[in-house]
Amino acid sequence: xxxxxxxxxxxxxxxxxxxxxxxxxxxxxxxxxxxxxxxxxxxxxxxxxxxxxxxxxxxxxxxxxxxxxxxxxxxxxxxxxxxxxxxxxxxxxxxxxxxxxxxxxxxxxxxxxxxxxxxxxxxxxxxxxxxxxxxxxxxxxxxxxxxxxxxxxxxxxxxxxxxxxxxxxxxxxxxxxxxxxxxxxxxxxxxxxxxxxxxxxxxxxxxxxxxxxxxxxxxxxxxxxxxxxxxxxxxxxxxxxxxxxxxxxxxxxxxxxxxxxxxxxxxxxxxxxxxxxxxxxxxxxxxxxxxxxxxxxxxxxxxxxxxxxxxxxxxxxxxxxxxxxxxxxxxxxxxxxxxxxxxxxxx
Ligand SMILES: NC(=O)c1ccc[n+]([C@@H]2O[C@H](COP(=O)([O-])OP(=O)(O)OC[C@H]3O[C@@H](n4cnc5c(N)ncnc54)[C@H](O)[C@@H]3O)[C@@H](O)[C@H]2O)c1
Numbered sequence: 001x002x003x004x005x006x007x008x009x010x011x012x013x014x015x016x017x018x019x020x021x022x023x024x025x026x027x028x029x030x031x032x033x034x035x036x037x038x039x040x041x042x043x044x045x046x047x048x049x050x051x052x053x054x055x056x057x058x059x060x061x062x063x064x065x066x067x068x069x070x071x072x073x074x075x076x077x078x079x080x081x082x083x084x085x086x087x088x089x090x091x092x093x094x095x096x097x098x099x100x101x102x103x104x105x106x107x108x109x110x111x112x113x114x115x116x117x118x119x120x121x122x123x124x125x126x127x128x129x130x131x132x133x134x135x136x137x138x139x140x141x142x143x144x145x146x147x148x149x150x151x152x153x154x155x156x157x158x159x160x161x162x163x164x165x166x167x168x169x170x171x172x173x174x175x176x177x178x179x180x181x182x183x184x185x186x187x188x189x190x191x192x193x194x195x196x197x198x199x200x201x202x203x204x205x206x207x208x209x210x211x212x213x214x215x216x217x218x219x220x221x222x223x224x225x226x227x228x229x230x231x232x233x234x235x236x237x238x239x240x241x242x243x244x245x246x247x248x249x250x251x252x253x254x255x256x257x258x259x260x261x262x263x264x265x266x267x268x269x270x271x272x273x274x275x276x277x278x279x280x281x282x283x284x285x286x287x288x289x290x291x292x293x294x295x296x297x298x299x300x301x302x303x304x305x306x307x308x309x310x311x312x313x314x315x316x317x318x319x320x321x322x323x324x325x326x327x328x329x330x331x332x333x334x335x336x337x338x339x340x341x342x343x344x345x346x347x
Contacts, residue, residue: 001208003215005129005147005222012127012215014153014207016200019044019115022152026050028085030113031076033099035059035091038117041157045088045115052088053079061248063094066135066142069102076106086111089148092118092165093125097140100131104146112148117157119169120253123176123210126151128218145223153211155203164251166196167290171253173206174284175260176213179234182326184209188284196288230311231320231328235260237309238342242292245302250292257290262345266338267321272331277322294346302346303339 003010013022024030024045030052034042036059046052055072057063087110089099096114103112114126129147132140158166170188177185187205188195194202214232221228239259242250264281267273311317316332323329 001212001215003219005219008147009149010127010147010151010215011149012151012153012211014122014155014211015204016155019152019154022048024048024113028111029053029079029081030086030088031055031072031079031081032088032090033057033072033095033102035063035095037160038091038157040160041117042090045090053081057091057095057098059094061094061134061139063091064098064132064134064139066133069098069133072098072102073106076102081106081110083107083110086113088113088115089126090115090117091121092116093121096121096126097131097143098133100129100146100148101133101143103148104131104144109146112146114148114151116151116153118161119158119166119207120172121169122153122155122158122207123169124172124214127211127214129222147222151211153207155198155200155207158198158203166198167288168251168253170195170288171257171285171290173210174288174290175232175234175256176210178260178281178284178322178325179231179320179328180217180326181209181213182324184213185280185284185325189287192287227318227330230318230330233311234320234322234328235263237306237311237317237319237338238262238345240309241302241306241342242297242346244305245297245299246292247298247301249296254290254292257285258292258345261285262342263319263321265345266319266333266341267331269341270331270333270337272329273321273323277324280325281322297346299343299346302342306339306342307335 032054087103089096116122116126132143235256239256243255264278268278318332320328
């Protein structure tokens with residue numbers, strides 16, 4: 001699938017072993033940024049290119065420290081990378097966030113190819129052009145919007161992914177299904193076993209649908225200027241607070257899944273949406289057993305995070321809610337009401 005944004009084309013390729021069949025331009029050098037857990041797969045890339053350097057980043061959120069980014073720039077300068085060369089991101093969302101930032105600033109921008117290896121990154125982090133690095137413990141406080149030219153979603157990489165990481169990615173897939181894709185919702189309900197067994201056809205289908213759903217929104221609001229992209233934040237207001245309140249012990253996809261339950265319940269209590277919708281949201285998340293342990297959450301940290309939400313405008317935060325499965329509306333809601341809903345939902 002090729003998506004045309006203002007000044008760029010993004011080519012997204014999805015399927016089992018698709019990386020094997022892709023030719024990479026050998027007239028330039030590649031700087032491959034990877035994390036340890038995918039080291040055994042790196043040959044699939046390096047066997048295709050003549051000229052490359054590789055850079056190993058720490059696992060998890062540590063990869064996104066701004067000092068890691070600066071060290072990589074130092075290394076790229078030393079190895080004489082120029083604007084006609086390219087960065088390849090090989091790993092989960094932490095690697096694509098870091099690589100996207102680097103590609104956007106190195107010599108004012110060089111080409112970027114994302115090869116995500118987690119489900120979360122395939123369906124969310126590596127697409128859409130948002131990136132970010134962390135500074136002084138503040139997540140994504142430095143970042144840009146910068147589109148990769150190519151995203152290669154090779155589903156065979158998911159076989160080695162821990163089961164929890166699959167559920168983590170499914171949280172975002174479920175989000176797209178509830179808020180904007182009823183067919184995907186029904187597919188998830190009807191094909192759980194095959195999806196969880198990573199059956200290629202089924203997994204490729206849900207990745208395709210998620211990528212297309214997200215890209216439709218990105219095409220309408222690439223840089224978050226007209227508010228349309230905010231629909232992607234369903235479940236994320238309370239979800240982020242849960243993630244922070246657990247000091248990142250609860251993974252993003254799990255936190256936003258519970259966030260979707262809490263925010264939908266809030267919508268019902270405020271008479272904004274029907275109780276039937278809440279039941280369907282709760283049903284699919286419980287069906288996939290995407291559970292959190294509430295004991296992992298420090299409520300005061302979660303409340304503090306909610307009050308400092310960067311989407312807050314005055315006393316309100318705009319929250320997208322499903323008015324039907326596959327259909328949403330955006331509602332500005334007072335912070336006190338969200339706080340109260342979160343306390344009730346987490347107790
Ligand atoms: N830019 C965006 O739009 C966006 C959207 C969502 C999330 N994010 C960011 O993404 C990050 C989270 O991404 P993530 O969940 O992919 O985390 P991650 O990159 O930390 O990967 C999760 C774990 O899986 C391991 N792993 C990766 N691929 C593997 C494989 N094929 N087999 C075995 N293990 C493998 C990693 O080493 C890591 O331990 C966060 O920093 C978040 O802020 C960004």
